[in-house]
Amino acid sequence: MLEDLAWLGIGWKPPMLSQSARLPAYRTAFDRLLAAGAVYPCTCSRRELAAMTQAPHDDDDEPVYTGRCRPPVGTVAEFDPNANYRFRVPDGDAVGFEDGNLGPQSYTAGRDFGDFLVWRRPLGARERGLPSYQLACVVDDAFMGITEVVRGADLQRSTARQILLQRALGLPPVAYFHTALLRDEAGVRLAKRHDALAIRTLRERGLNPEDVRGMFADPPQAGTV
Helix, strand or coil, X not given: CHHHHHHHCCCCCCCCCXXXXXXXXXHHHXXXXXXXXXXXXXXXXXXXXXXXXXXXXXXXXXXXXXXXXXXXXXXXXXXXXXCEEEECCCCCCEEEEEECCXXXXXXXXXXXXXXXXXXXXXXXXXXXXEECHHHHHHHHHHHHCCCEEEEEHHHHHHHHHHHHHHHHHCCCCCEEEEECCCECCCCCECXXXXXXXXXXXXXXXXXXXXXXXXXXXXXXXXXXX
C-alpha cells in the first residue's frame, strides 16, 4: 500500500502501528470496560445472529443486536475466554458529532445501532482473543494522538460507537470527516469483494499516476466514477 501511495504521489509519514503487536494495550482497555460493567459476554452463534429480525442498515453491515444475552444493568461479569463480548449502549441516548464534510450527525443508541462487539473469542486452540475494529480504532487513535479521522460515509455509525467507547474509557474526542463512497457506473460501491480494480491492477494495465488521480477527481455528488 505504501508503494502504491508513493506511485500516486501521496507521501506517508511514519510511524505505522502493527495491531498484532498491540494486543496487550487492547486487552487493558477491554479489562477496564469489563470491570466497569460496560461489556458483557455474548454466546449467540452466527446462525442465531443471522436469524435476528433486525437487519443492518444499508450503510452499515452490523445488525442491531436484539439484546438476547444482555444482563441486568450493573452486572459485572467474570471474563470468559470462550465468549464474545458486547458493549452495552445507552438505549435511547442520541450520540451526535459535527462531521467536517456532512455537518451535524446524530444516531440513537438502541435504534440506529445496538450493543456491538468489542472482543472476539479465539477461533482455535492456539489463538488468543482479539479486539473488534471499534475497540482497536479507539485505542490506537488515542495512543497516536490522532485529532482527525477521515473515512467513508458508510462508517458514520461506527463513529457513534467509537464515541461511546471513548467516553467509557475516558479518552479524548476526535474530529471526523466522512467522504462520499466511490461507486461504479451501476452505483455499486467499489470494494474488493465486488472485484473492484486495485491500484496495482491499474498500474499493470498501463495507466500512469495522473490517469488514476483523474479518475477520482471531483466525483459527482453520488460518488460515482
